[in-house]
Amino acid sequence: MNTFKSIRPSRVLRVLFVLFAFSAGVIQAQKREWTLEECVTYAVENNLDVQQFQLAFERTMLDKSDAIGNLLPAVNAQTQVGRNVGFTIDPSTNAPTTAGITTASANLTASMTLFDGLRNINQLQRAKMNALASQYQLQDLVDDIRLNVANAYLNVLSNKESLKAFQAQYAVTEQDLNRIREQVDAGVLPRGDLLEIQATAANLEQQIVNAENNVLLSRIVLAQLLQITDYENFDIADQEFEVPPSEILGNSPKVIFDKALTFRNDIAFSRSNVELAEQDLKIARGAYLPSLNAFFNYNTRYSSNTTLPDPANPGSFFSPTFIDQLWILDGISYGARLDVPIFNGWSTRNNVKRAKIDVMRAELQLEQDKLALENDINTAYLDVQSFAKAYEAAQKTLEARQLALEYARERYEVGLMNAFDYGQAQARVDDAQASVIQNKYNYIFRLKVLEFYFGLPITLD
Structure with a gap:
């Protein structure tokens, strides 16, 4: 009996449908196209540097636990x-003996620092500050990753748009090539015109190849930022973005800088370093003060050679059992110890001086970071204005070049322009279009950087 024929047709269709759906799902998963928000989120969650900083943050939390302890x-x-065996001192009677004895002892000790110049309390406060500083440092790294991913993403978009422009130009050139070939075959135009347009088409083919390579390389760079190794199946959403509307230039660089000081993680990290240095100074000064410690000790002992007076029979002795000896021979001691520092080779004084220097260094670093942030904002502000003007000028140039190309095409078709000059007009349009794309995405990125300094999220909406 044929096994295959015994299977119902409906079951076969269901199996084929499941296999098709599974295959389609796999293909769709392999060809996933990433948006900017997805790239940024994935990069932050999977970046190795972020993971290392997260482990460092966990260590700072252990330092806090130590300070509490x-x-x-x-x-x-x-x-x-x-x-x-042989001569020894019986620990229960402190008497010398030469008999072999078995001994046992137990101790329970507790100690606590009552006062140490507030160093333990300041250590706890420092541990809390250090944990907060680690958070600021981690978030500053995340901010850098966001900017780097946005830049790489826009670079892919720019290269893709350039590729589409070259492909569109090649389609137009191919139409001109076919028309001119027909005219050359009909004897209307010389063969040199055909060679010129073929050279133009060949140049565009080379530019398309270069643009395809640029798209691939930029995709690889973005994938590496996301810790993705499947470069061939990695791609971004195939969308065209215009320059997004923004009112950021309505704020002066001073206004943007003042707001950035309130939320920037790099500035918060520098401020926390100043606070940490000041806390270290408090800890160093605590060594000038006395320290007070309390202690409590409970101990007991056993000896196989121990004999004690028998209260029931005066003048006689008995050997207590192991448990009895632990109760009879136990003892408690407790007290307090005060340590007063008098002279320690200037180590405390030098530690205080070092801590003061560290405070001044942290304060100077904070001012340097503020100046660097202000310089970055001023540079970004000028870049936005510069690329906005460059983008506007490139658009006007492209419009003029396209009109000139249309005029050149009309003159060429009636024989008033040779193929070489017509090819040059086409090349100038190509250059103008490439300049528009480059300035467009440079402007978008600088705009997003400036908005980022103002506290706005990085999106292309």
Whole structure:
């Protein structure tokens, strides 16, 4: 009996449908096209530097736990069992003996720092500050990743748009090539015109190849930022973006700078470093003050050679059991210790001086970071204005070049222009269109950078 024929047709169709749907799902997953927001989110979640900083942040939280532990009592227990042969001191009676004895002892000790110049409390505050500083540092890294991904994403868009422009130009040139070939075959135009237009088409083919390579390379760069190794199947959403509307230039660089100071993570990190240095100075100064520590100790012991007076029979002795000895021979001690620093080779004074220097260095670094941020904002502001004007000028140039090309085409078709001059007019349009695309995406990126300094999210809406 044929097994295949025994399967119902409806079941076969269902199996084929499932296989087709699975295959379509796999193909669709492989050809996923990423938006800018998806790229930024994925890069932040999978970047190796971010993961390392997250581990560093977890370590700072352990430092905080250590600082809390320093404020708590320290409790330790100890026990010991041994056998002595020959001359020794009986630990239960402190009497010398030459008999072999078995001994045991146990200790429970607790100690706590009552005052140490507030160093433990300041250490706890420092641990909290350090954890906050680590968060600022991590977020500053995330900000840099966002900008880098946005720049790489816009670079892919720019290269894709350039490729489309070259392909569109080649389509027009191919139409001209076919028309001129017909005219040359009919004897209307000389063969030199055909060679000129073929050279123009060949040049466009080379530009298309270069543009395709640029698209691939820019996609690889973006994929590497996202920690993606499947370069062949990685691509971004195939969309065309115009220059987004923005009112950021309605604010002066000073206004943008003042607002950036309120939320920028790099500035917050520098401020936290100043606070950490000031906290270290407090800790160093705490070594000038006395420290007060309390302690408590419970101990007991056992000896196989121990004899004690028998309260039931005066004048006689008995050997207590192991448990009885632990209760009878136990003891408690407690007290406090005060340490007053008098002279320690200037180490405390030098540590305080070092801490003061670190405070001044942190303050200078904060001012340097502010100046760097102000310079970056001023540069970004001027870049936005410069590329806005360059983009506007490039558009006007392209319009003029396109009109000139149409005029040149009309003159060429009636024989008033040779093929070489016509090819030059086409080349000038190509250059103008490439300039428009380049200035457009340079303007968009600088605009997004300036908006980013103003606290706006990076989007292409």
